[in-house]
Amino acid sequence: MTTKKRSWAEPYKIKMVEPLRMTTREQRERALAEAGWNTFLLRSEDVYIDLLTDSGTNAMSDRQWAGLMVGDEAYAGSANYYHLEAAVQKYYGYKHLVPTHQGRGAENILSKCLIKPGDYVPGNMYFTTTRAHQELAGATFVDIIIDEAHDPGCEHPFKGNVDLAKLDALVTRVGAAKVPYVSLAATVNMAGGQPISMKNVRAVREYCEPKGIKVILDATRAIENAWFVKQREKGYADKSIAEILHEMCSLTDGATMSGKKDLLVNIGGFLALNDDDVFEEARNLVVLYEGLHTYGGLAGRDMEAMAIGIQEAVSEDHIRARIGQVEYVGEGLMKAGIPIVHPIGGHAIFLDAAAFLPHLPQTAFPAQTLAGELYLESGIRAMERGIVSAGRNKETGDHNYPKLELVRLTFPRRVYTQAHCDVTVESVIELFDRRHAIKGLKMNYEPKYLRFFQARFDRLA
Ligand SMILES: *Cc1c(COP(=O)(O)O)cnc(C)c1O
Secondary structure, three states: OOOOOOOOOOOOOOOOOOOOOOOOHHHHHHHHHHOOOOHHHOOHHHOOEEOOOOOOOOOOOHHHHHHHHOOOOOOOOOHHHHHHHHHHHHHOOOOEEEEEOOHHHHHHHHHHHHOOOOOEEEEOOOOHHHHHHHHHOOOEEEEOEOHHHHOOOOOOOOOOOEOHHHHHHHHHHHOHHHOOEEEEEOOEHHHOOEOOOHHHHHHHHHHHHHHOOEEEEEHHHHHHHHHHHHHHOOOOOOOOHHHHHHHHHHOOOEEEEEOOOOOOOOOOEEEEEOOHHHHHHHHHHHHHHOOOOOOOOOOHHHHHHHHHHHHHHOOHHHHHHHHHHHHHHHHHHHHOOOOEOOOOOOOEEEEEHHHHOOOOOHHHOHHHHHHHHHHHHHOEEOEEEOHHHHOEOOOOOOEOOOOOOEEEEEOOOOOOOHHHHHHHHHHHHHHHHOHHHOOOEEEEEOOOOOHHHOOEEEEOO
């Protein structure tokens, strides 16, 4: 059993180091001006601690690096494919594997296999690429997450849960024949890394099965979800992470996976399925979009690194430290009275920029401002999740005004130390102490699509 008081200390030691560049305030002023106050436009070499994303930014283990050396780069039937297949069958429990270059490759193939134009796909909040592929295949996405997920102060332990009444209302309205599957994410990124309970997944399964509606898991962060089930759900404290993961997958018909998150690699993903016929079709389609069904857009060595990553990702010590690190930063910020989204999620801390900079109107881009100021203060790179990310209303042309103005501090797995965490907390506190002097921004360049990636800003006088 884990004792709550004992530190989460990194369960690894460092064998190879990648030097970080320390910059001066003047250098950062210049870099941020060149980047138009957009952290996506900064050069990585100008960043000290990079908390932009946890996608593909993982540190691999010595075993994974050794795995790269046993890459079998055969066009067909690579040994590494079979290692990956065995690992997916053992830990996720699905019958069939289709490797893909990353998560969205799997989403594309799955959507093409299961969706007919005019269908509806309900999900517990959306993920950008998942929803985009569902819509490209002709479906309408319907959000069926519980209302608590939209409230940043609410302490519900499973804010990723499905509201079964919302699901039933949809199925009653459009008919089960128009709902090919429920798209279930564990844990829900867009809600702040919030988990779904096993009880809720089972209830969704029991609702869907008699109606012939499949349940497809977005398993990208299912191992992080298993940790929260173990901590928070009755009856799971003594189960292993591997057992919980396996049980959750057993309640679903298949999964799409981005290995760039849970699985401790820099690239890779897969589609896993139980149904023989859907698998036949997916295995056929992967040849068109990714590559032959025994490599799916990956080098043999990448499949090997992911197969080893699965075993490491379900280790209790790993996941305890992974989520412990995020919690450690969150608790440090909370102790200092910094406004953040509650409860602390699995992969990131979300600063509440609206509460941090209450003197800025939403049109002065508080979260964008805060992300820029944090970089100036410390060289730490974070990401805006607010009005810039929300884009414009297609009809009126005005901004969408999201309820939340957030700055996401996302933690790459096994990359940074507790001292980096301390510097992060200290930097945010210093910024908080001088928050009243912070001025907002005005946008001076706005791209047409996904503007947050490339928009540019000037500081208001
Ligand atoms: C990252 C992510 C995806 C997409 O995976 P990519 O590997 O980036 O293509 C899908 N779902 C979730 C929940 C994710 O976090």
